[in-house]
Structure formats: C-alpha cells, structure tokens
Amino acid sequence: IAGITQAPTSQILAAGRRMTLRCTQDMRHNAMYWYRQDLGLGLRLIHYSNTAGTTGKGEVPDGYSVSRANTDDFPLTLASAVPSQTSVYFCASSELAGGPATGELFFGEGSRLTVL
Amino acid sequence: GQNIDQPTEMTATEGAIVQINCTYQTSGFNGLFWYQQHAGEAPTFLSYNVLDGLEEKGRFSSFLSRSKGYSYLLLKELQMKDSASYLCAGVDSNYQLIWGAGTKLIIKP
Numbered sequence: 356i357a358g359i360t361q362a363p364t365s366q367i368l369a370a371g372r373r374m375t376l377r378c379t380q381d382m383r384h385n386a387m388y389w390y391r392q393d394l395g396l397g398l399r400l401i402h403y404s405n406t407a408g409t410t411g412k413g414e415v416p417d418g419y420s421v422s423r424a425n426t427d428d429f430p431l432t433l434a435s436a437v438p439s440q441t442s443v444y445f446c447a448s449s450e451l452a453g454g455p456a457t458g459e460l461f462f463g464e465g466s467r468l469t470v471l
Numbered sequence: 472g473q474n475i476d477q478p479t480e481m482t483a484t485e486g487a488i489v490q491i492n493c494t495y496q497t498s499g500f501n502g503l504f505w506y507q508q509h510a511g512e513a514p515t516f517l518s519y520n521v522l523d524g525l526e527e528k529g530r531f532s533s534f535l536s537r538s539k540g541y542s543y544l545l546l547k548e549l550q551m552k553d554s555a556s557y558l559c560a561g562v563d564s565n566y567q568l569i570w571g572a573g574t575k576l577i578i579k580p
Contacts, residue, residue: 359513397475397570398514398558445513460506462513 358382359463361446367469368436376431376466378446384461386449387429388413389421391442392465398445404429436470443467473497475571477559482577483549491544491557491574499564503542505533506558508573514558517544546576554578 400413502521
C-alpha cells in the first residue's frame with residue numbers, strides 16, 4: 356500500500372539524548388513536511404522540503420534539524436532532546452512543491468515521543 | 472495575528488446531522504481545508520474550499536463564506552465511525568497552512 360511510513364511508532368527518551376525520527380514515502384511526492392501535534396494546539400510545522408536537496412524552516416524549527424538526500428526519505432533529528440519536545444510527530448507529503456497549502460497532504464501514522 | 476477558531480468538542484446522535492463551524496483570521500486568504508483525524512491515527516483530507524458556497528461530497532459537505540471569514544463542515548446521517556477530530560486549516564497569502572486545534576466529535580447511539 357502506497358503511503359508514508361514513520362518509525363519509530365513510539366519512543367521514550369531521556370533528556371539530552373539524540374533522536375532521529377524516520378520518514379519514508381513511496382508516492383514520489385516532491386514536498387515533505389514535519390509537524391508536531393500537541394493537545395489543545397493546531398498542527399505546527401517544524402521543517403519542510405520542497406524537493407530533494409532543499410529544506411526550509413517552519414513555524415517551530417528550534418531544536419530540530421532535517422535532511423533530504425533523496426525524494427523518498429526525510430528524517431527529523433532532535434540533537435539534544437528536552438521535555439518540551441514531548442509530542443506526536445507527523446510526517447506528511449504533497450505532490451506539488453509550492454508548500455503544504457498547494458494540495459492535499461498525505462500524513463504518516465505519527466511518532467509519539469516522550470522526553471523525560 | 473492569524474487565528475483559526477473551532478469548538479473544542481461536540482456531541483451528536485447516530486443518524487443525525489451535525490455542523491462543525493470554523494472561523495478564520497489570516498493575512499490574505501487562499502482557501503480552507505478540512506481534515507478528519509481518528510484517535511491515534513493520521514489526519515486524512517476531507518475537503519478544500521476557495522470559492523464561496525457549498526461543496527457536497529457524499530454525506531459530508533463543506534461551506535465557505537469569504538466575506539464572513541467562516542466555514543463549516545456538515546455531516547449527515549451520522550455513523551459511529553464518524554467519531555473523530557475534525558481539523559480546519561486556512562491558507563494565508565504566503566500559501567502557508569494555519570491549523571485550528573480541531574473539534575472532537577463524539578457520536579452517541
């Protein structure tokens with residue numbers, strides 16, 4: 356089944372540790388995004404990539420980094436995790452490269468991260 | 472500032488009709504999305520409106536009034552599987568998405 360795969364599904368992490376959330380898509384979409392979802396708040400964009408080899412900062416990029424070495428993969432790294440990064444993280448993609456509002460977003464199932 | 476407002480929670484009865492409202496304040500406006508998100512799952516696309524009026528898609532319809540900064544999602548013939556959160560997202564002048572916090576819809580038998 357085509358779509359977006361995220362890993363891990365869930366992770367408990369000690370503060371100060373490094374963590375990479377993996378995201379792979381098989382739809383050959385140009386654009387990919389990382390969002391975090393917190394109770395009582397709307398989805399917030401962390402980083403995005405309009406095409407392989409390029410990345411950009413979203414609304415809440417501090418403490419996170421991304422890379423886009425190829426079309427399919429878009430990992431999100433927390434260099435030194437802090438408790439405020441406890442959240443559910445969603446990777447998403449869209450066919451068009453003009454940003455998350457230029458077309459339907461396809462989301463992965465999410466990665467639930469707890470930082471203690 | 473930019474803002475999307477929608478009710479936190481609504482309750483409705485199986486077989487009934489429910490309307491979920493969304494008001495938006497964005498710098499410029501280039502449309503409005505609705506997504507459905509079941510608990511513990513990924514959001515999935517429901518609709519996109521950029522012109523005024525009602526767009527119907529089966530049991531779900533979405534309405535937009537640009538002059539009032541207002542949209543609603545109408546769900547008819549409610550089924551238990553419609554229990555989910557419904558996310559409203561406005562598109563600003565830079566084609567960035569501004570997300571609401573979502574409306575949790577509870578369907579009772």
